[in-house]
Amino acid sequence: MHSAIYEGWVRHIRHRPARHAFQYRLFMAYMDLDELDQVFSGRWLWSTRRPAIARFLPSDHLDGNCDNLADGVRALVRERSGLRLDGPVRLLTHLRYFGYIFNPISVYYCFDGDNPTPRCYVLEVSNTPWKERVCYVLPASEAKSGGRGQLFDFNKEMHVSPFIPMDMSYRCWAGPPGERLSLSIEVLKEEEATLQTSLALTRQPVKGSVLARSLLRYPLMTANVTLRIHLNALRLWLKGVKPLAHPGS
Numbered sequence: 001m002h003s004a005i006y007e008g009w010v011r012h013i014r015h016r017p018a019r020h021a022f023q024y025r026l027f028m029a030y031m032d033l034d035e036l037d038q039v040f041s042g043r044w045l046w047s048t049r050r051p052a053i054a055r056f057l058p059s060d061h062l063d064g065n066c067d068n069l070a071d072g073v074r075a076l077v078r079e080r081s082g083l084r085l086d087g088p089v090r091l092l093t094h095l096r097y098f099g100y101i102f103n104p105i106s107v108y109y110c111f112d113g114d115n116p117t118p119r120c121y122v123l124e125v126s127n128t129p130w131k132e133r134v135c136y137v138l139p140a141s142e143a144k145s146g147g148r149g150q151l152f153d154f155n156k157e158m159h160v161s162p163f164i165p166m167d168m169s170y171r172c173w174a175g176p177p178g179e180r181l182s183l184s185i186e187v188l189k190e191e192e193a194t195l196q197t198s199l200a201l202t203r204q205p206v207k208g209s210v211l212a213r214s215l216l217r218y219p220l221m222t223a224n225v226t227l228r229i230h231l232n233a234l235r236l237w238l239k240g241v242k243p244l245a246h247p248g249s
Helices: 069-081 208-217 221-238
Strands: 004-014 020-032 089-093 105-110 120-126 133-139 144-146 149-155 169-174 180-189 192-204
Touching: 004 208, 020 192, 020 221, 069 089, 069 105, 069 120, 069 133, 120 169, 133 149, 133 169
Parallel strands: none
Antiparallel strands: 004 020, 004 192, 020 089, 089 105, 105 120, 120 133, 144 149, 149 169, 169 180, 180 192
């Protein structure tokens, strides 16, 4: 089975207009979208088919209307990049826990045939409280060489943080998931980093003890993600950083 649980750390370091940093432990599911029928088979508390404490729903991703999420991702990649991929699509994401979901970022690793290196990455970014979503399609052929993996530069397309303006760009380091998984993103203004974020995760198998420990250690994972976003927004405001209005308001 290619699906797995990844556990580790998320880190944020903001450099301007005020210095602010935090880190916390988390876990994420790594779902092979061709394994949805069997990944949680026999698990009472985890499901891809019925209501459960931990549940994966394809409708929580892309435009919410894909019956086959893997095909939807392949179609998006083909539309944006011209790539026609026929290999697995594997998704690093948060599931629904107790019916609640919020994913600041989910990552689709898109493969071609049996090649173990992704041919394309799709970053699915969501904001709160507006519940908007945007996908960045990053073909591996367009990557630059980087010490932390394949390096991609692309422009910001959606309002995410009320403390970061729209006229910014992103720099992302990504690589194939293995025993370790890392992802780093910088928010840049004229090549200077305003914010640095990273995931550093370790792979765990999808088995009963790992799933039970994950729910016991992080029982409200997605609610905790949202709570930390708002608490750190409050801390920035208390440091004198003024929030920006949503461009659409």
